[in-house]
Amino acid sequence: MTPMLPDAEATLTVLADRMRGGVAPDAAFVGIYSGGAWIAERLAKMLGQEHRVGFLDVSFYRDDYERAGLKANARRSTLDFDVAGATIVLVDDVLFTGRSVRAAINELFDYGRPAAIELAVLVDRGGRELPVEATYVGARLAVARNLDIVLSRDAGGQLVLGAEARAGD
Amino acid sequence: MGARMRNPQLGKDGELTHLLTLEGLPEAVITQVLDTAVPFASIGEREVKKVPLLRGKAVFNIFFENSTRTRTTFEIAAKRLSADVINLNIGASSTSKGESVLDTIDNLTAMDADIFVVRHSESGAPHLIAAHLNAIGRRHVHVVNAGDGRHQHPTQGLLDLFTIRHYKHDFRNLSVAVVGDVLHSRVARSLIQGLATVGTPDIRVVAPNTLVPARVESLGVRVFNDMREGIKGCDVVVMLRLQSERMRGALLPSVGEYFKQYGLTPEKLALAKPDAIVMHPGPMNRGVEIDSAVADGERSVILPQVTFGIAVRMAVMSIIAGSQGPRT
Numbered sequence: 001m002t003p004m005l006p007d008a009e010a011t012l013t014v015l016a017d018r019m020r021g022g023v024a025p026d027a028a029f030v031g032i033y034s035g036g037a038w039i040a041e042r043l044a045k046m047l048g049q050e051h052r053v054g055f056l057d058v059s060f061y062r063d064d065y066e067r068a069g070l071k072a073n074a075r076r077s078t079l080d081f082d083v084a085g086a087t088i089v090l091v092d093d094v095l096f097t098g099r100s101v102r103a104a105i106n107e108l109f110d111y112g113r114p115a116a117i118e119l120a121v122l123v124d125r126g127g128r129e130l131p132v133e134a135t136y137v138g139a140r141l142a143v144a145r146n147l148d149i150v151l152s153r154d155a156g157g158q159l160v161l162g163a164e165a166r167a168g169d
Numbered sequence: 170m171g172a173r174m175r176n177p178q179l180g181k182d183g184e185l186t187h188l189l190t191l192e193g194l195p196e197a198v199i200t201q202v203l204d205t206a207v208p209f210a211s212i213g214e215r216e217v218k219k220v221p222l223l224r225g226k227a228v229f230n231i232f233f234e235n236s237t238r239t240r241t242t243f244e245i246a247a248k249r250l251s252a253d254v255i256n257l258n259i260g261a262s263s264t265s266k267g268e269s270v271l272d273t274i275d276n277l278t279a280m281d282a283d284i285f286v287v288r289h290s291e292s293g294a295p296h297l298i299a300a301h302l303n304a305i306g307r308r309h310v311h312v313v314n315a316g317d318g319r320h321q322h323p324t325q326g327l328l329d330l331f332t333i334r335h336y337k338h339d340f341r342n343l344s345v346a347v348v349g350d351v352l353h354s355r356v357a358r359s360l361i362q363g364l365a366t367v368g369t370p371d372i373r374v375v376a377p378n379t380l381v382p383a384r385v386e387s388l389g390v391r392v393f394n395d396m397r398e399g400i401k402g403c404d405v406v407v408m409l410r411l412q413s414e415r416m417r418g419a420l421l422p423s424v425g426e427y428f429k430q431y432g433l434t435p436e437k438l439a440l441a442k443p444d445a446i447v448m449h450p451g452p453m454n455r456g457v458e459i460d461s462a463v464a465d466g467e468r469s470v471i472l473p474q475v476t477f478g479i480a481v482r483m484a485v486m487s488i489i490a491g492s493q494g495p496r497t
């Protein structure tokens with residue numbers, strides 16, 4: 001059964017409004033591939049903070065390597081600023097178990113010691129398996145565990161939320 | 170030996186579980202390795218040059234034949250993946266082939282090895298080890314061929330492909346010349362097979378007839394005895410090391426004559442495309458197969474090859490160690 005999902009573009013506007021005034025003016029936006037990267041770019045533009053935007057592919061830090069192997073299509077992480085001493089807003093599309101965020105924080109520390117890390121997510125669907133909480137949330141949803149909430153981009157570049165049966169379940 | 174045995178390097182879903190040869194390795198697997206090496210290549214620029222993928226795993230470099238560079242780059246690659254590395258140099262003379270090699274493997278497996286990186290002077294030795302591990306049900310122990318006899322050197326072939334793709338972006342409109350002792354070169358064999366698999370339209374072998382392997386044309390290769398003719402218009406020139414022991418076998422008249430005909434000089438390189446790159450797997454013999462002015466010149470990508478070799482070996486080890494074992 002497909003749950004009712006909010007409009008991704010409207011949710012992004014809500015998230016940006018909630019961040020305005022809260023995010024440090026010199027903060028860097030770091031998106032987790034792939035959905036988080038799109039949102040980080042959009043948020044940085046909406047908040048006028050495009051000077052420091054980076055992207056993380058957490059494939060080399062995931063905790064399911066032992067059972068699932070290395071994910072194909074790992075991308076190069078790009079952080080073209082000094083992470084040491086920086087205030088970083090980590091950005092992801094969907095916050096679920098918290099495992100991707102754990103991997104992203106570990107990877108960030110291999111670049112340097114940030115002054116602070118905040119977390120912004122488009123959607124928080126609950127179901128945490130680690131003690132991770134977002135600083136800024138666009139929308140909160142209750143979704144059955146056997147569904148994945150997936151962010152995609154349509155031909156016009158508009159963000160769209162969808163639901164799929166969870167891989168492996 | 171290799172041709173008679175079933176290829177054990179792919180798992181039940183076609184995923185790479187050992188890396189033994191580029192012969193018959195599907196294009197999708199080659200592309201997966203090259204793509205995965207891209208993010209690994211940038212780890213060298215970070216504060217902490219390590220990722221935790223192989224934490225708690227043990228990589229055994231077992232070299233029955235000496236090699237400083239290959240062993241060192243495998244060691245760095247394994248350490249950047251956070252693995253523990255054990256280096257064993259076992260003189261080929263102290264082993265009586267076949268059985269005793271497998272005894273060595275059984276002993277090291279009992280010490281909880283996860284990956285064996287194997288170099289051996291006998292063609293097919295890594296293949297034999299992989300088949301043995303598969304047969305005794307050690308499905309989570311993986312083998313990487315680091316050079317076997319005259320047969321294959323697949324990670325060198327992959328790092329050569331990575332280097333070519335890095336500078337030329339696409340294989341589908343390239344002319345690549347492989348120059349020198351192709352007959353005795355496992356590097357050349359792996360590279361030519363890899364180039365053919367990824368769809369390189371123009372692969373040339375440039376060598377005297379005494380150093381051209383029989384039936385090399387069956388790989389889709391054109392043979393040139395005249396070097397000026399052979400490298401004309403090429404995008405990539407790969408020079409091979411001339412092994413001095415070949416001189417004794419009366420395959421060649423003299424080193425001086427060889428350099429005159431097949432040594433890469435600035436004057437001969439001018440016949441290739443203006444933006445052609447020059448590669449060499451090392452170690453180089455300056456003044457034998459390559460002039461110093463070319464080796465140290467701006468078209469040379471010989472040192473970047475070494476750096477890329479670390480990333481490619483990280484990609485290979487992290488893909489095989491994460492695979493679910495061989496076909497059963």
